[in-house]
Amino acid sequence: MHRQRVCVLGSTGSIGVNTLDVLSRHPERYEVVALSAMSRVDDLLAQCLQWKPLFAVMPGQEPAARLRERLREAGCRTQVLDGADKLADIAAHPDVDTVMAAIVGAAGLAPAIAAARAGKRLLLANKEAIVVGGALFMQAVAEGGATLLPIDSEHSAIFQCLPEDRATWHDRIDHIVLTASGGPFRSRDPATLADVTPDQACAHPNWVMGRKISVDSATMMNKALEVIEARWLFNLAPEQIRVLIHPQSIIHSMVVCRDQSVLAQLGTPDMRVPIAYGLSFPERITSGASRLDLMTTPSLSFEEADATRFPGLHLSWQALRAPEGSTTVLNAANEVAVDAFLQGRLRFDRIHAVNSQCLADVQPGDCSSIEALLALDAQARSAAQRRVQAWI
Numbered sequence: 001m002h003r004q005r006v007c008v009l010g011s012t013g014s015i016g017v018n019t020l021d022v023l024s025r026h027p028e029r030y031e032v033v034a035l036s037a038m039s040r041v042d043d044l045l046a047q048c049l050q051w052k053p054l055f056a057v058m059p060g061q062e063p064a065a066r067l068r069e070r071l072r073e074a075g076c077r078t079q080v081l082d083g084a085d086k087l088a089d090i091a092a093h094p095d096v097d098t099v100m101a102a103i104v105g106a107a108g109l110a111p112a113i114a115a116a117r118a119g120k121r122l123l124l125a126n127k128e129a130i131v132v133g134g135a136l137f138m139q140a141v142a143e144g145g146a147t148l149l150p151i152d153s154e155h156s157a158i159f160q161c162l163p164e165d166r167a168t169w170h171d172r173i174d175h176i177v178l179t180a181s182g183g184p185f186r187s188r189d190p191a192t193l194a195d196v197t198p199d200q201a202c203a204h205p206n207w208v209m210g211r212k213i214s215v216d217s218a219t220m221m222n223k224a225l226e227v228i229e230a231r232w233l234f235n236l237a238p239e240q241i242r243v244l245i246h247p248q249s250i251i252h253s254m255v256v257c258r259d260q261s262v263l264a265q266l267g268t269p270d271m272r273v274p275i276a277y278g279l280s281f282p283e284r285i286t287s288g289a290s291r292l293d294l295m296t297t298p299s300l301s302f303e304e305a306d307a308t309r310f311p312g313l314h315l316s317w318q319a320l321r322a323p324e325g326s327t328t329v330l331n332a333a334n335e336v337a338v339d340a341f342l343q344g345r346l347r348f349d350r351i352h353a354v355n356s357q358c359l360a361d362v363q364p365g366d367c368s369s370i371e372a373l374l375a376l377d378a379q380a381r382s383a384a385q386r387r388v389q390a391w392i
């Protein structure tokens, strides 16, 4: 059997490490041909020594040089590439069958689109890429003949619930329900949110994730990004996407059919499940996740998302109804605001203000190419930086 040749972009992050864990369980099915990281040289070194990929990419010259030297000392023949453009080159490389897009943020846009245009099996964890890329991203998938498989747990759940005949699913679906945990501040007094620290915001109740997405879960901007992600992945109208708080993160999302039959996907909160499904679709392989035992699981409960506590959630529908490119602006503002919060330069409860101000400040224009989208992203980042400054 031909082994799937896998490129893991963002291999040192939470999704990257979980992906390598699943791959390690199935050496007869997969081989790792490329890995990438931004700054964690030691982690990428250890991964290269274990997996011996053909390529390792680090965008920065200095960390790449350190990695190159350490690999040479260890006698490992992995070729180290530097430069952000090499991420796209590697994602489209002829020796790659499958790309796990697990870079965080808009930095993952160009490599994800490159993989799509090259017709790869594209496992999309990097939700910001589709939020920024929108129609252009989906056009790249269609024109490249790529197989796009969602890794975000909610979108994997929806994908698993949809009828196999993907061409006709729209005739059968009324709407989808994305579940949300509510994050670490679901029941905290909103008046005290001004004081929360980055470590408190990153202490997610159910998932261990990178710091950016953890803060997004705490503001529920993660769910806002996921609404936009669902709009593009499943070609839904904004009003066909609903959000429901489900604090236990056992039901990962639901599809409500025309006849009001509700299909849901359940499981323990473990990202290795959607990762294994993306890798093996349409088959199923073991993931390493523990069995869901409903007898010992706490009762499943549901709540409406409180707009006072989570004002950011509704920016998704606002941006989707605004001119094309508004989701690119929203994502850029949020990346800047979250980064400022993590660096101690912005209060947690002002992330939303920066995001909504930036949506009003920046009028999107051309969205017809990666370059145009990245220019809009840069413009929105400048506007967001100004708004952050104004709050200091």
Ligand SMILES: NC(=O)C1=CN([C@@H]2O[C@H](COP(=O)(O)OP(=O)(O)OC[C@H]3O[C@@H](n4cnc5c(N)ncnc54)[C@H](OP(=O)(O)O)[C@@H]3O)[C@@H](O)[C@H]2O)C=CC1
Residues within 6 Å of the ligand: 009, 010, 011, 012, 013, 014, 015, 016, 036, 037, 038, 039, 040, 041, 059, 101, 102, 103, 104, 105, 107, 108, 125, 126, 127, 128, 151, 152, 153, 207, 208, 209, 210, 211, 212, 213, 271
């Ligand atoms: N973690 C999770 O459970 C889930 C994550 N996602 C999505 O998956 C993506 C990855 O999340 P997560 O794994 O948590 O994030 P992490 O922060 O844990 O990992 C991010 C990875 O991307 C690399 N990276 C960071 N910045 C850049 C850049 N500018 N250029 C190239 N590479 C970069 C990091 O390298 P280095 O380590 O060297 O810094 C790391 O390998 C996000 O879009 C997130 O929203 C979706 C659902 C669940």
Ligand SMILES: CC(=O)[C@@H](O)[C@H](O)COP(=O)(O)O
Residues within 6 Å of the ligand: 152, 153, 154, 179, 180, 181, 182, 183, 207, 216, 217, 218, 222, 223, 271
């Ligand atoms: C695991 C995953 O998919 C995350 O996006 C998760 O959804 C975060 O939890 P929240 O529901 O709190 O945003």
Ligand SMILES: [Mn+2]
Residues within 6 Å of the ligand: 152, 153, 154, 226
């Ligand atoms: Mn999710």
